[in-house]
Amino acid sequence: MDYTAPPFEVTFKALLFDMDGTIIDSTAAVVKHWHTIGKEIGVDPEVILQTSHGRRSIDMLKILSPEKANWEYVRNMEGLLPKLHGGDAVEIPGARSLLDSLIAARARWTIVTSGSEPLVNGWLSVLKLPQPSNLVTAESVANGKPDPACYSLGRERLGLPPSDSDQILVLEDSPAGIRSGKAAGCKVLGLVTSHSAEQVRAAEPDWIVRDLQSVSLVRVDEKAGTVTLRFADALTPVAVNGSEST
Structure with missing residues (x-):
């Protein structure tokens, strides 16, 4: 190009x-984040990462783990991301x-x-x-x-x-x-x-x-x-x- x-x-x-x-x-941080969440919800993190960029976590969770698709869960898990992986x-x-x-x-x-x-x-x-x-x-x-x-x-x-x-x-x-x-x-x-x-x-x-x-x-x-x-x-x-x- x-x-x-x-x-x-x-x-x-x-x-x-x-x-x-x-x-x-924050790609490096997001990869670590979705690996953690993927293990938690029982979904291959690579499957999540293929389609997650630019989309809301709550919309991904509605498909992958509907029971987690609520704002309390999303705000808590996303709020931890900069705290745990701020250097990434x-x-x-x-x-x-x-x-x-x-x-x-x-x-x-x-x-x-x-x-x-x-x-x-x-x-x-x-x-x-x-x-x-x-x-x-x-x-x-x-x-x-x-x-x-x-x-x-x-x-x-x-x-x-x-x-x-x-x-x-x-x-x-x-x-x-x-x-x-x-x-x-x-x-x-x-x-x-x-x-x-x-x-x-x-x-x-x-x-x-x-x-x-x-x-x-x-x-x-x-x-x-x-x-x-x-x-x-x-x-x-x-x-x-x-x-x-x-």
């Missing part, structure tokens, strides 16, 4: 970030600098994740990453990704109407999350951090980059309430549905 598309700029009213695979990489998670390259620039610019952004609130807050605390005020977690919606409800709720919590959906950027790594963002009417940037480029492309995001090192804040228009981002080293060929510059 060729990550050499000429740099281009696109303007948005808000950014909605997935968590795992987009802001942090790292930042996605470019994530911290992008978040810091958005905060400094007072841009609209939040996290929309399939993880529970104890899991997300645990990771943000362990890695000392910024905590958004409008967090959307697994408990926030009835149906998880690829259902669009979570990203629609993220837009709503940032104070934007449905008519602005196509001016919102979703940043995602999993096919389920990419499809969720697209179904919510948003533009989607796919990251090749947890899946192959072919798998990311098959989910049909608007743009594809390797990680967040390719994304930078260019300018802020406070009057219009927008931020303009620069995408560099995108996957080519790539459909660009916003404005371009080289």
Whole structure:
């Protein structure tokens, strides 16, 4: 795959970030976690890991172990993950600098994740990453990704109407999350951090980059309430549905 598309700029009213695979990489921790849970519920951990990324634990448990599919169990088990395996998670390259620039610019952004609130807050605390005020977690919606409800709720919590959906950027790594963002009417940037480029492309995001090192804040228009981002080293060929510059 060729990550050499000429740099281009696109303007948005808000950014909605997935968590795992987009802001942090907790793959090693999640593998250990699901091996423990798999043994507990009597399911081969490898079977769980094949389909769990980007999906809520409660949705996995509804299929694999219905008696465990309740929020008390999920919040408890996910809350333990950062405590037991905190050293196994790292930042996605470019994530911290992008978040810091958005905060400094007072841009609209939040996290929309399939993880529970104890899991997300645990990771943000362990890695000392910024905590958004409008967090959307697994408990926030009835149906998880690829259902669009979570990203629609993220837009709503940032104070934007449905008519602005196509001016919102979703940043995602999993096919389920990419499809969720697209179904919510948003533009989607796919990251090749947890899946192959072919798998990311098959989910049909608007743009594809390797990680967040390719994304930078260019300018802020406070009057219009927008931020303009620069995408560099995108996957080519790539459909660009916003404005371009080289």
